[in-house]
Amino acid sequence: xxxxxxxxxxxxxxxxxxxxxxxxxxxxxxxxxxxxxxxxxxxxxxxxxxxxxxxxxxxxxxxxxxxxxxxxxxxxxxxxxxxxxxxxxxxxxxxxxxxxxxxxxxxxxxxxxxx
Amino acid sequence: xxxxxxxxxxxxxxxxxxxxxxxxxxxxxxxxxxxxxxxxxxxxxxxxxxxxxxxxxxxxxxxxxxxxxxxxxxxxxxxxxxxxxxxxxxxxxxxxxxxxxxxxxxxxxxx
Numbered sequence: 001x002x003x004x005x006x007x008x009x010x011x012x013x014x015x016x017x018x019x020x021x022x023x024x025x026x027x028x029x030x031x032x033x034x035x036x037x038x039x040x041x042x043x044x045x046x047x048x049x050x051x052x053x054x055x056x057x058x059x060x061x062x063x064x065x066x067x068x069x070x071x072x073x074x075x076x077x078x079x080x081x082x083x084x085x086x087x088x089x090x091x092x093x094x095x096x097x098x099x100x101x102x103x104x105x106x107x108x109x110x111x112x113x114x115x
Numbered sequence: 116x117x118x119x120x121x122x123x124x125x126x127x128x129x130x131x132x133x134x135x136x137x138x139x140x141x142x143x144x145x146x147x148x149x150x151x152x153x154x155x156x157x158x159x160x161x162x163x164x165x166x167x168x169x170x171x172x173x174x175x176x177x178x179x180x181x182x183x184x185x186x187x188x189x190x191x192x193x194x195x196x197x198x199x200x201x202x203x204x205x206x207x208x209x210x211x212x213x214x215x216x217x218x219x220x221x222x223x224x225x226x
Contacts (some may be wrong), residue, residue: 032213043205043217044158051213090157094213101146101165101209102173105157 002027002093006106014114015083021076021109023091031096033074034103035065039087047089050074061085088114118142119218121206127224134193136156138206140186146209147189149173149181151202152220158205164189196225 001028013019025031032051036044055067065076068110074091088110092103118141128134138147149171150158160173161162162181170181178200180192193200206218 034214037219043219046214046216049214094160101213102148102160102163103158103215104174105150105159107157108154 002031002095002104004091004093004104004106006091006109007091008109009107010112012109012112012114013081016080019076019078019081019111021086021089021091021111023074023076023106024072025074025091025093026072027093027095033062033065033067034092034094035059035074035076036090036092036105037061037087038090038108044090047076079112081111083113083115086111117210119206119208119216121204121218121221123221124219125222125225129226130197131195132223134196134223136191136204136206136223138189138191138218140189140208141188142208142210143185144208144210147183148207148209148215148222149179149189149191150205150207151175151200152205153202161191193223196223198225201225 007022034049035047038044047063048057050057050067058064063078067074088108090108091106094103120139122137148163149161152158159175161179164170164183182190201224204221207215209215
């Protein structure tokens with residue numbers, strides 16, 4: 001069964017500082033990997049995805065993530081955080097086998113940005 | 116914008132009453148999903164559909180049923196609501212690029 005671990009429940013960074021959010025997954029084959037962001041009271045917005053190919057993927061809002069198969073990780077990074085990045089971030093792993101096309105989400109990391 | 120709406124957006128109901136949540140999409144996507152979001156649990160899949168009248172269970176399906184009689188609508192029913200079903204419910208669609216897009220959510224409170 002697939003699973004996702006986000007080890008950090010809450011992270012605080014200063015505006016302008018760099019950011020790395022950790023995500024570890026468990027999946028038997030090459031996974032589909034996603035990062036979503038959720039602002040308070042809102043739905044989830046897709047930041048970026050990895051399916052295959054280049055292991056460094058670029059997303060919206062200046063985010064990037066790197067797939068490391070040897071570490072079963074898909075960490076999200078941003079070189080300089082803006083106050084508007086304060087939100088909750090979810091990593092997800094996907095399976096697409098037969099009629100199944102399902103995502104398993106991590107429990108999320110809440111990002112606080114101090115000015 | 117994936118053209119997903121959910122109704123109602125907020126609902127308060129009493130224990131033991133039936134509740135139906137509706138998800139509507141405008142872009143004819145084949146796959147639709149229902150998730151619940153609870154603090155400390157992230158999003159958990161309740162049921163999903165891979166076509167009209169084709170549905171399957173997710174990881175937390177007990178106490179929930181779904182129906183999909185036409186492509187654009189996916190209904191989630193709580194046959195007899197319990198306090199443990201107080202949650203925020205999100206509908207999602209999956210597009211041809213295997214990306215899931217989410218609706219705005221329904222906040223359900225069972226008293």
